[in-house]
Amino acid sequence: MNDSAALSGIEYLQGLIRDxxxxxxxxxxxxxLVAVSDGRAEVEAFPxxxxxxxxxxxxxxxxxxxxxxxxxxxxxxxxxQNVGYGTIELKINYVRKLVAxxxxxxxxxxxxxxxxxMLTAEAKVAGPDGKLxxxxxGTFLVYP
Numbered sequence: 001m002n003d004s005a006a007l008s009g010i011e012y013l014q015g016l017i018r019d020x021x022x023x024x025x026x027x028x029x030x031x032x033l034v035a036v037s038d039g040r041a042e043v044e045a046f047p048x049x050x051x052x053x054x055x056x057x058x059x060x061x062x063x064x065x066x067x068x069x070x071x072x073x074x075x076x077x078x079x080x081q082n083v084g085y086g087t088i089e090l091k092i093n094y095v096r097k098l099v100a101x102x103x104x105x106x107x108x109x110x111x112x113x114x115x116x117x118m119l120t121a122e123a124k125v126a127g128p129d130g131k132l133x134x135x136x137x138g139t140f141l142v143y144p
Contacts, residue, residue, distance in 0.1 A: 007081055009075075009076035009077055010036055010038065012076070013073055022069070029045065029066075030046040031043055031045040038078070041076075041108070041109045043073065045104070045105045047099075048100050057099055060092075063092065063098065067090070067109075070107040070109030070123045071090075072085065075109075075111060078119060087139075087140055088141045090138045093135050094134050096132065098133050098134075102128070103127065106125070107123055108123060117142050120140070122136070123137075
């Protein structure tokens with residue numbers, strides 16, 4: 001794994017892709033960072049029945065985590081070394097029910113505004129057929 005203090009945000013994320021790691025939570029939720037570029041991050045996820053709610057659908061928290069991950073990684077691509085961030089607001093729209101049989105999801109996050117102390121981003125979650133399952137926006141505070 002990379003020493004994050006010596007790398008810019010995008011360099012650190014490129015190392016995670018190379019090492020095929022994301023985070024312990026990402027691993028537990030079958031999510032992986034697959035691509036990054038300036039202001040953009042793509043995360044894939046493989047939902048399963050272990051993430052079902054009481055209605056036998058994927059829990060909304062699963063999609064919220066996927067969106068927050070892609071949004072945050074997109075934001076991190078804009079940050080210099082030794083600069084961190086935190087989510088201060090997350091807005092999600094769920095547009096279609098999600099079940100395990102849906103298969104691979106792709107969530108693409110894109111930075112909309114990169115200020116000195118605050119960034120905003122948007123993300124969309126699509127299934128293998130390109131159908132939209134959720135979309136959202138986030139606001140992120142920058143800190144050293």
